Amino acid sequence: MFDLLRGKIRGFIKKAEDLEREKEGFESKFSKVSKLKKTLFRRIKLSESDVENILWEFQLDLIQADVALETSEEISKKLEEKILGEEVEKGKLEEFLREKIRETLLEIMKPKREINLVEEIERCEDKPFKIVFLGINGSGKTTTIAKVGKYLLDNNISVVFAAGDTFRAGAIEQLEKHADNLGIKVIKHKKGADPAAVIYDAVQHAKAKGIDVVLADTAGRMQTNVNLMKELEKICRVNKPHLKIFVADALTGNDAVDQARKFNEEIGIDAVILTKMDSDAKGGCAISIAHETNAPIIFIGTGQNYSDLKAFDRNWFIEKILS
Numbered sequence: 315m316f317d318l319l320r321g322k323i324r325g326f327i328k329k330a331e332d333l334e335r336e337k338e339g340f341e342s343k344f345s346k347v348s349k350l351k352k353t354l355f356r357r358i359k360l361s362e363s364d365v366e367n368i369l370w371e372f373q374l375d376l377i378q379a380d381v382a383l384e385t386s387e388e389i390s391k392k393l394e395e396k397i398l399g400e401e402v403e404k405g406k407l408e409e410f411l412r413e414k415i416r417e418t419l420l421e422i423m424k425p426k427r428e429i430n431l432v433e434e435i436e437r438c439e440d441k442p443f444k445i446v447f448l449g450i451n452g453s454g455k456t457t458t459i460a461k462v463g464k465y466l467l468d469n470n471i472s473v474v475f476a477a478g479d480t481f482r483a484g485a486i487e488q489l490e491k492h493a494d495n496l497g498i499k500v501i502k503h504k505k506g507a508d509p510a511a512v513i514y515d516a517v518q519h520a521k522a523k524g525i526d527v528v529l530a531d532t533a534g535r536m537q538t539n540v541n542l543m544k545e546l547e548k549i550c551r552v553n554k555p556h557l558k559i560f561v562a563d564a565l566t567g568n569d570a571v572d573q574a575r576k577f578n579e580e581i582g583i584d585a586v587i588l589t590k591m592d593s594d595a596k597g598g599c600a601i602s603i604a605h606e607t608n609a610p611i612i613f614i615g616t617g618q619n620y621s622d623l624k625a626f627d628r629n630w631f632i633e634k635i636l637s
Contacts, residue, residue: 319597320635322375327411329368365398380567380598385422385605392418412636419632423601425610429585431462432469434557435527442520443527444553446478446513448546448577449561451534453570454589454615456485458561459529460492462587462613464620466527467496474523476516476530477502478509478549489531496620499525509533509545510552517553530555543580550581557584560607564588564599564614571602578607589615592622597635604628 369390376386396414435443445462449455456479463473475493479485483505493500501516513530520528532549535542550558560583562570577583586603591614604611611626 319376319379319381320637322372322379323415323635325375326368326372326415327408329371362398365394369394376598380571380596380602382568382571382598382602382606385571385598385602388605389418389422389601392421416632416636419601420628423604423611423628423632425604426608427610429557429610429612431557431585431612432466432471435466435471438556440556442474442517442525443557444513444517444530444555445527445557445559446530446532446546446549446553446555447559447561448532448581448583449534450573451482453534453561453563453566453573455534455561456488456492456531457618458587458589458613458615458623459489459531460496461615461620461623463492463496463498463529465613465623467498471527472525473498473527473529474516474520474525475500476513476528478513478530479533480505480507480509480512481533481535485531485533510549513549513553546581558582559585559587559612560603560609561587561589562599562603563590565590565593567596567599568602570599571606574603575606578609583607583609585609586611587613587615588626591624592616597631600626600631 372393373386373390376389377383381389393414396418397411400410402410447455447459459475463475466473475489475498477486477489477500479489480503486502486505490500490502492498499519501512501519503512503515509532513528516528516530519525530549530553532546533542558581560574560577562574564570574583574586586607586609588600588603588611600611611628613623614626616622616624
């Protein structure tokens with residue numbers, strides 16, 4: 315998992331170590347001079363030219379690993395601030411750089427607020443807790459809704475589905491199939507119905523039945539579709555969801571970042587779920603979406619089973635790509 319991004323980071327550290335060896339070669343020229351001069355060369359200091367060269371290549375490497383241009387620039391900028399002019403003991407440059415990269419990525423991926431889904435629902439007094447799922451077709455949105463439904467059921471939280479993607483009849487059928495498998499009620503209207511009304515009916519059903527959470531599917535036409543954005547705006551205006559969760563396909567890389575950026579600008583994103591992370595995802599998508607939206611990644615999809623939903627932990631992710 316994340317092999318490409320991991321390899322790019324290793325390449326960056328190796329380039330810096332090559333600089334260290336060059337400086338050691340320079341030191342050897344002074345092998346017979348005074349102890350004072352030897353002492354001066356026990357530590358190395360990365361110059362501005364050293365840092366600029368390796369960071370430029372590193373930025374290009376990050377882009378190849380699906381890190382968005384703006385995010386790669388911000389990573390390079392922050393990393394430069396942390397390493398430029400710092401003196402490091404010889405032989406400890408790799409350890410130093412790994413720590414600075416770790417600090418930088420933690421800062422880049424830090425959300426405006428942390429979200430623990432179960433705790434958010436349990437704290438909420440305005441039941442039912444309403445969650446609207448956003449994302450384009452093919453991202454795994456409907457399957458993710460089912461996985462979240464299973465996750466909540468496992469935590470003794472009752473759920474109803476709202477078939478808010480009325481643009482495609484197949485989307486309603488797909489959600490119904492998941493609902494049948496999980497024993498969850500789904501509220502639906504006919505194809506072409508007003509999705510805001512469908513979700514509203516699901517909320518009323520939840521209130522009448524004492525159900526804790528409404529999980530609402532939405533249409534997933536391309537994010538550039540003006541009508542889709544108007545539709546989503548109406549859904550949120552009418553139903554006032556507690557959370558708007560964006561579902562992104564990690565394999566689509568910068569396309570997913572562009573989608574997240576657009577949905578965030580037009581609708582607002584409170585949290586993110588990344589799907590297909592069990593496949594050959596490069597890893598940069600997670601960094602970029604977290605940075606671009608300033609929203610927490612709360613889960614990652616790791617398979618096709620309903621239980622294949624893993625709580626996302628930034629520290630785990632960063633250690634994974636630094637290992």
